[in-house]
Amino acid sequence: MKIPAIRLLNQQLLKPLFSTPKEVVSWMGAMQAQDAGMVKWAVGIRTKAGTLPMVEQALQRGEILRTHVMRPTWHLVAAEDIRWMLKLSAPHVKAANDSYAKGRDLEITEELYKRSHNLLEKILCGGKSLTKQEITDQFLQAGIQVDVHRMNRFVARAELEGIVCSGEAKGSKHTYALLEERVPPVPELTKDEALARLGRNYFRSHTPATLQDFIWWSGLSTTEARQAIYLLGASLTAETWNGQTWYLHEDSRTSMKTAASSLHLLPSYDEYLLGYKDRTDVLPKEHYPKAFTNNGLFFPIILSNGEVTGNWSKPAKKGGKHLTHSFFRSETLAEDALLNRGKEAYLQFISSL
Incomplete structure (x- = not known):
């Protein structure tokens, strides 16, 4: 199972489907927002032609x-x-x-x-x-x-x-x-309806994922998480791989016609890492401390073809144009054009006000 490739698609990091911040957040279910500035980039990078004003206006409008x-x-x-x-x-x-x-x-x-x-x-x-x-x-x-x-x-x-x-x-x-x-009133949901909707939102955007991933992300009890999966029924497909059961949602994309190289500068606390309990499928365990700490501090990361390979830092001064980066392994190579494109995408986003 090509976990990184599938997650890139469904986390809207490759060929994003949505044009507005609201659509992105609705698809993701919820996006951790401990860093108020960085989460705007997390939304923007997942939006077609996303800009900082678009995200801020969506927040201002509620x-x-x-x-x-x-x-x-x-x-x-x-x-x-x-x-x-x-x-x-x-x-x-x-x-x-x-x-x-x-x-x-x-x-x-x-x-x-x-x-x-x-x-x-x-x-x-x-x-x-x-x-x-x-x-x-x-x-x-x-x-x-x-x-x-x-x-x-x-x-x-x-x-x-x-x-x-x-x-x-x-x-x-x-x-x-x-x-x-x-927030305008909406019809109330029963607990089962809410569990099914939360499960749908998680698995469609975080596919493929395990039961333990869902429990970690949602904060639900094991019983509640299992009930959510049960309620989703045939909309979830279970596949056994590497000794674990993985769930894929029917609304998820699982293949691409082309497999072009990609590089993304992801923000701190991004769902690509934080949305899963086990992160070893995209990040070797020996590099965990370079991506996040034991007490829950997550750093900005470089994503190369779906694999976490390094860190980056935003400009030291407001309005600055210099982004720094480092790779976990000295022998890691990244195409300069891809790296520069990733940096330019972030700089254009923060300067779009």
């Missing part, structure tokens, strides 16, 4: 949202998916959030969370988008004592309860807005 969902970290999701995804994953993420709060002795009770929710609804109503600092100031004026850690827990819980989501950015600053005002 077509895609940056919020905490699935695992307790940042993700981009399509607006119409946010409610059912929260309903499915909130119990898991809420437990992690509460555990963190207790571990730091933040002394946040359920009554205090409720009070914070009421205050957020009051200060954000009317279509307002406020930064975390602006919200902090309002909390202090209302007599709720907050520091950075407590404020993070308040807004994270409000995200999980479907009270707030990302608002219109103020310059480079992230803001929060009321979900009910930001």
